[in-house]
Amino acid sequence: MPIDRCQCRIVHEQQVEKARKSALPPAEIDKLAQFFKACADPTRLRILLALHQEEMCVCDLAAFLGVSESAVSHQLRLLRQMALVANRREGPVLYYRLTDAHVSQLVLVALDHIRE
Amino acid sequence: MPIDRCQCRIVHEQQVEKARKSALPPAEIDKLAQFFKACADPTRLRILLALHQEEMCVCDLAAFLGVSESAVSHQLRLLRQMALVANRREGPVLYYRLTDAHVSQLVLVALDHIRE
DNA sequence: TTATCATCTGAGCAACTGTTCACATACAAA
DNA sequence: TTTGTATGTGAACAGTTGCTCAGATGATAA
Numbered sequence: 078m079p080i081d082r083c084q085c086r087i088v089h090e091q092q093v094e095k096a097r098k099s100a101l102p103p104a105e106i107d108k109l110a111q112f113f114k115a116c117a118d119p120t121r122l123r124i125l126l127a128l129h130q131e132e133m134c135v136c137d138l139a140a141f142l143g144v145s146e147s148a149v150s151h152q153l154r155l156l157r158q159m160a161l162v163a164n165r166r167e168g169p170v171l172y173y174r175l176t177d178a179h180v181s182q183l184v185l186v187a188l189d190h191i192r193e
Numbered sequence: 194m195p196i197d198r199c200q201c202r203i204v205h206e207q208q209v210e211k212a213r214k215s216a217l218p219p220a221e222i223d224k225l226a227q228f229f230k231a232c233a234d235p236t237r238l239r240i241l242l243a244l245h246q247e248e249m250c251v252c253d254l255a256a257f258l259g260v261s262e263s264a265v266s267h268q269l270r271l272l273r274q275m276a277l278v279a280n281r282r283e284g285p286v287l288y289y290r291l292t293d294a295h296v297s298q299l300v301l302v303a304l305d306h307i308r309e
Numbered sequence: 310t311t312a313t314c315a316t317c318t319g320a321g322c323a324a325c326t327g328t329t330c331a332c333a334t335a336c337a338a339a
Numbered sequence: 340t341t342t343g344t345a346t347g348t349g350a351a352c353a354g355t356t357g358c359t360c361a362g363a364t365g366a367t368a369a
Contacts, residue, residue: 088286088345089253096243096257103235106242108307109300110235117230118357119222126222127212135316137205141212148358150317160306169315169366170204179306183299184225190276190295191224204315234327251346264328266347285336285345 115159116183120144121152125180128162132174231275232299236260237268241296244278248290 101109116122123142127133135153139146153173156162161180164171175181217225232238239258243249251269255262269289272278277296280287291297 088250092247092249093253093257096246096249096253099246100239100257101242105304105307106235106238109303110233110238112303112307113229113238114233114356117226117233119219119226120357122222122226122229123216126217130212130215131208133208133212134204137209137212141209141216144357145359146316147318147360151357154317166366169313171316177306177309179302182302186295186298186302187225187228188221190293191221191228193293230326236327260327261329262346263330263348266345267327270347282336285343287346 112159115156115161116180118152120148121156122184124149124152124156125161125175126184128173128175129181129184132165132172134170134172138173228275231272231277232296234268236264237272238300240265240268240272241277241291242300244289244291245297245300248281248288250286250288254289 100106116125120142124138127138127141133141135146135149138153139149142149153162153164157164160176162173163176164173166172216222232241236258240254243254243257249257251262251265254269255265258265269278269280273280276292278289279292280289282288
């Protein structure tokens with residue numbers, strides 16, 4: 078049985094078909110990519126790691142990160158849209174926290190990898 | 194004891210200091226960000242998920258993804274540099290595989306999050 | 310109301326990213 | 340060697356990203 082070498086140069090038709098069948102739907106792939114993208118920036122990572130310890134307000138984070146409060150606000154909006162952080166108002170101050178433990182798990186696994 | 198409201202607008206000096214002390218070193222933060230960035234693209238995610246099933250060559254992946262072999266090669270180089278994939282030569286064909294199970298773990302945790 | 314603080318938002322811009330194209334390289338068979 | 344196949348690489352381009360700046364919004368106090 079000859080290996081398929083058609084004009085589109087597919088060497089292993091069966092494996093390609095198998096990969097197609099077990100693939101996640103495009104919408105889920107995109108969501109996954111967006112989720113990882115939210116973790117794929119040093120500033121956002123530092124925000125997430127800081128909030129893993131305890132909740133903080135915007136100007137605390139700005140002082141900690143060494144960037145403008147506007148920049149922090151922009152990043153927090155993105156993290157909010159991805160449901161990674163939530164906030165609570167106390168007077169004029171908004172306190173941000175992580176919404177769940179998934180991010181911490183994620184970072185631990187990633188640390189395992191890069192420290193090898 | 195008055196709350197510290199100095200010119201740099203730090204509301205909670207102690208929490209900021211605490212975050213600073215427990216922060217990861219910048220080099221590690223950058224590595225983490227690069228690692229997540231490698232997972233933060235739909236094409237690369239699909240490559241990683243496909244290779245999680247079994248090893249595939251470049252033109253298999255190109256056929257599966259519906260993009261040029263050049264594009265696949267570029268993405269594979271990036272994944273190789275991040276030590277996420279490795280290859281093995283068999284004649285003219287290079288077969289790519291995942292280097293370890295960290296990526297699979299990562300994707301599972303991420304899926305848990307986005308499916309909630 | 311006015312004034313102030315904390316935060317948010319839109320515009321604009323430099324830097325980065327993912328793709329295609331064209332060509333280069335590496336291996337195998339004749 | 341020559342030819343063909345599989346993959347790699349650099350240039351170029353559109354699209355995206357993260358920042359700063361200026362101004363807007365919301366809450367509080369006088």
